[in-house]
Amino acid sequence: MSDIPIEPIATYRVQLTPEFAFAEVVGILDQLADLGISHLYLSPILGAMPGSTHGYDWTPPTQISAELGGIDGFRLLRAHARAVGIGLIIDIVPNHVGIAVPARNAWWADVLRFGMESRYAGYFDLHPASTDGVDGRILLPFLGAGQDLEELRLDDDGNLCLHDWVLPTAPDTAAPGDDPVEVLGRQHYRLVAATSPLLSYRRFLDIGELAALRVEAPEVFEATHGWLRYLANEDLIDGVRVDHLDGLRDPLGYTTALREILGPHRLIYVEKGLAVDEQLDDALPIDGTTGYDQLQLIEAAFTSPPGIIELDEIFRWITGLPGDGDQLAAQARALRDSTMRTVFATRLRWASAAVAEATPSVPLFQIEQAVAAFVVALTVSRPDYPQLLPRMLATIEAARSELPTASVGLDSVAAVFLAPDEYPEAVFRVSELATAVAAKAIEDVGFHRTARLISTQELGCNPRVPTISPVAFHERNRVRARTWPLALTTVSTHDTKRSGDARARIALIAQVPQRWNLLVHRIWQEAPPPHPRTAYLLLQNVIGVWPDDGSPDADLRERLARYATRAMRDAALITSWPAPNDDAEEQTQTWLAAVLTGTPAALISEFVGLIHGPGRCEALARTAVALLGPGVPDVYQGSQWWDHSLTDPDNRRPVDYTQPTDHQKFTLITEALAVRRRYPEAFGTCGEYREVTARGARAGHILAFARGPADRAPQVVVVTERFSQTFRPGPDREEAAVDLPPGRWRDVRTGVVQTGRTRADRLLGDRPVAILEATDD
Known part of the structure; x- marks a missing residue:
């Protein structure tokens, strides 16, 4: 064993x-x-x-x-x-738990039958409401836009049925032949629109089929x-x-x-x-x-700063909107505000009421104004972690300067955060509201409304901060190795908006912004989009998953069509989940289908051919950093081979495990993990991360670091290329060198031993990654 x-x-x-x-x-x-x-x-x-x-x-x-x-x-x-x-x-x-089929959730079914008298009522975060003069009712957001109760019916077991919903009824409240609407009036619940601002149970974000637990x-x-x-x-x-x-x-x-x-x-x-x-x-x-924090760091390290500036101009030309940091910040604040007041209006009321109960001398309307201003101004997901208190107080003061009329209410918010043990309900309600708003407004909606460079619009990432300097990159890695050495490092997960390989290719756009500009202009001429901002986001995703050697097959076209529907509805610009706009969706789907064939497809294939090789190199380089940098690498299913996937369910497709194990990526992972096993003290809780200096005119194309036990000589050196489009094998690599740590260093793949200052062409050859281990040979 x-x-x-x-x-x-x-x-x-x-x-x-x-x-x-x-x-x-x-x-x-x-x-x-x-x-x-x-x-x-x-x-x-x-x-x-x-x-x-x-x-x-x-x-x-x-x-x-x-x-x-x-x-x-x-x-x-x-x-x-x-x-x-x-x-x-x-x-x-x-x-949370699932509640879509109450018959499969005994706790929830009991709550629906017996209301707040249920033995399980305390299991859920319930806030019963008063409707039609009746108190204590649970509001279920199960009605679609414009839907009424005409199709409500009773089944043979006395359940109320509406389309796919089958809801139990309280004892002795339903008999054969009863009017279903009258039966509904006897229940502990009421049906309301999915977009209703009135809810009486906390959900996972805004998903009505997932009820939060206490x-x-x-x-x-x-x-x-x-x-x-x-x-x-x-x-x-x-x-x-x-x-x-x-x-x-x-x-x-x-x-x-x-x-x-x-x-x-x-x-x-x-x-x-x-x-x-x-x-x-x-x-x-x-x-x-x-590992989303480390995903962001790796993404930023491989994103070209000059290209970001040019892509901002292209995005402005396409959409008429700026895509730079300041404008994105303003858009984010506006989106947080609108999302909070629509999708999470109930949570805003709960949070405000909790703060008002803690500070009863302040009018509720002033507290609600203050809570909203505070949540909009936040730049963290959840504000009540103790170490964030100084930052939260600074956020409150910033909100006060922007909205002086909320000053009294902001005093109340500050008071509860300064005494969280005394006011736990208020602190939780405000903090949970902030978490829900951040996830929905920024990740679900915002990341589909802007598209300067969508590889920077990923879980853990901030498109306002798309790049990072090598100095900051190494410092953050040093801190992580010291403070969280066993934290996971991920490149792809079941939740990411795009797979790591797709993002690596998309990020190459920032290295060829002029060629990208030409491509977009040509496609816009050949197939004018009905909604340019949506089309620009979709086109980058198309680039990320385009086949290496041809046009998309029927399966990929269908995958892209499904993704387009989800992206459009998440963005809620031309259509939405609560109120689908069939005409707008059909127009964009027609445009997408046109882009996948004929001249536009040929133009896309030409562009992908330009960046395909460098994109593969950068995918391998990112993988090496994830495998051998600080933390524990997490490999998502199937990503030991090339994986160009979009968001779920696209990235949860079945994996073909019969693919060859001599694949480039599989081989790199095997080599890197073998090194981790040979030198456990270099990578675990005793390990250190150290920068390895790159020199020369093209030093910026190199990321290099060493791993080893604390207070001892390093045992492993990792050298990767970045910005691969302009760092091809040959003369480019003669203009960069790496100062290897003292001693002799053997390449784990080639066996070649290097010492001292070594040029990148000798270290890498035609590879994007070199892994070296200390040797006495």
């Missing part, structure tokens, strides 16, 4: 489905072991809503999904994985985590990934309780949004984030 490393070498994320369940995962374990993976990282494993392809809509009772193989299948997977030295990390979802309540924590304690006691898992930490009332209290369940040595990773200049709170008893 092989040992599982206590400090992980690398994780591998698998999206489980009924078609790719525990038994199928067993079938790829040997390949993952050959790759060098130490920990398998599984999507949620609990039973979920019918037809779920992701598991985040799990339902009670807490049992491992029978469709995935149940507890016996999980035990078998654990045994097989352990036999090849691979541990198991599972994705858990403490924030996991801070001891009985709810036990009901939702007892199964996890069992798995830990049975030694069936090695760690967890916590979904949406910022949605919980008390992140520190929750992770402390979770640590008590799992013990001191199992891994805890949290999905946590961090601003570019924000540090993870070191009071959290965890091993780090899931």
Whole structure:
């Protein structure tokens, strides 16, 4: 039986489905072991809503999904994985449960039947409302735009049915032949429009089918985590990934309780949004984030600063809108405000009421004005982490200077944040509102409304800060190696807007802005777009997934069409999810279809041919930085080969595991992870990150760093190229050199030994990456 490393070498994320369940995962374990993976990282494993392809809509009772193989299948997977030295990390979802089919969620069904008298009412974050003169009703946002109750009916079991919704009724309130609308009037719930500002349960963001839990309540924590304690006691898992930490009332209290369940040595990773200049709170008893912060750093390091300036001008020409930092900041603030007052109007009321209760002398309208101003001014996802207090107070003062009429209310906001233990409800409501607004307004809507360079519009990224200097890059890596050495580093995940390989290619646009400008002008002439801003975003995505050697096939055309619909509706400029504009969508889909054929397609193929090779080089370079930089690399399913995917569900397509293992990327990952295994002290909690200096006229094309144990000589050096379009093999590389640390350094692939100052052409040859290890030979 092989040992599982206590400090992980690398994780591998698998999206489980009924078609790719525990038994199928067993079938790829040997390949993952050959790759060098130490920990398998599984999507949620609990039973979920019918037809779920992701598991985040799990339902009670807490049992491992029978469709995935149940507890016996999980035990078998654990045994097989352990036999090849691979541990198991599972994705858990403490924030919410699925409620789309109440019959599959006993807790929610009981709440619908008995209202606030239900034994499970305290499990949910409920805020019953008064409607039609009746108090205590739960408002369900299940009605579409303009929809009424004419199609409401009763089934033979006394359930109320409206389209796909099947809702239980309270005892003795429904009989055969009853008027369904009258039956509805007897229930503890009412149906309202999906866009209604009046809601009575907290959702996961704005998704009505996911209801938030009060996991801070001891009985709810036990009901939702007892199964996890069992798995830990049975030694069936090695760690967890916590979904949406910022949605919980008390992140520190929750992770402390979770640590008590799992013990001191199992891994805890949290999905946590961090601003570019924000540090993870070191009071959290965890091993780090899931890696969006490091994704941002890598993305910025490989984005050309001069190209960004030119792309701003092109975006301005296309849309008539500026795309630079100041304008993006103003747009973000406006979008946060509008999103808060429409999508999250109920949460704004809850937050304001909580602050008003804490400071009853201040009128509610002044407090609501202040809460809104504070949330709009924020630049972090969730403001109530203790280390952020000085920043929050500064934000309050900035909001006060911009809106003096809110001064009294802002005093109330400051008061509750200065005494969070005294006013926990107010602090949570304001903080959770801020989290929801940031996720929805910026990531879901904003990232589809602007398009200067969409590779910088990714989870963890900020298009206002698209680049980073090498000095800042190395400093952030030094800090991460020292403070969060076991945090995950990701390039692609199940949630990213685009795969790492697609983003790497799109980022090449910034290295050839003039050629890009010509391409856009030609396509606009050949196929004038009905909505230029939308078309400009779609065109960059087309570039990211375009085939290397030809036009898109029917499958890719269909994938792009589905993506276009989602992107248009998320942007909510010409259409939206609540109110689809069929004509606008059809016009854009017709334009997209035209771009994928004929002269536009030939122009795109020519452009992709220009950047294809450098894009591959940069994808490999980014991969090397993720694999050997500070933290634990997380490999997303299938990305050991080329993966040009868009957002889910496109990036959750089945993976072909019969692809060759002598692939460029597979080989690089194997080599890098083998180095991590040979030098565990260089990369784990004892490891240091050190900059390796590049020199010469083209030194800016090199990123180089060393890894080694603290206070000892480095053991590994990594040299990668960047801005590959103008750093091709040959004379370009003679104009850059690297000062290797003292000693002799052997290339792990070629075996060539180098010392001292070495030119890039000798280090890299025609490769984008060189990995060197110290040798006495």
